[in-house]
Amino acid sequence: MGYERSLSHLTNEILALPDVRTGIDDPSNGLNNDFIRARIGGMTEQIFQAAASRIDSFEKQEKAIATARAELARQTAEPGDVLIQFVAALAFLAFTISGPILLLRSGEKRK
Numbered sequence: 001m002g003y004e005r006s007l008s009h010l011t012n013e014i015l016a017l018p019d020v021r022t023g024i025d026d027p028s029n030g031l032n033n034d035f036i037r038a039r040i041g042g043m044t045e046q047i048f049q050a051a052a053s054r055i056d057s058f059e060k061q062e063k064a065i066a067t068a069r070a071e072l073a074r075q076t077a078e079p080g081d082v083l084i085q086f087v088a089a090l091a092f093l094a095f096t097i098s099g100p101i102l103l104l105r106s107g108e109k110r111k
Contacts, residue, residue, distance in 0.1 A: 007047070011040050 014020055015033055024031045040047070 007040065007044055011037055014040070 015024070015036060020036070023029050024033065024036070
């Protein structure tokens with residue numbers, strides 16, 4: 001769904017974090033943006049493996065939420081919508097039940 005984002009974008013977000021900026025700006029650490037990008041780039045496989053189970057979990061939760069929302073919408077449908085659905089269901093039942101009966105009766109009259 002919407003959880004897969006490019007590692008480059010995530011790296012930019014990490015580098016913008018105040019604590020990370022403080023660490024990079026401190027010359028005693030010997031850190032710079034290129035070093036951090038290289039380290040994160042070298043850990044790409046590990047990062048996405050660790051995130052995979054979380055992403056799957058989030059996607060399952062999103063599907064459950066979408067299902068619950070659809071059910072809520074169905075249960076809170078406008079009364080007019082429910083009435084229309086009810087009348088349509090009754091009409092369908094009337095045709096499915098009366099159709100064969102009418103065919104049988106018309107067959108009896110021909111004999």
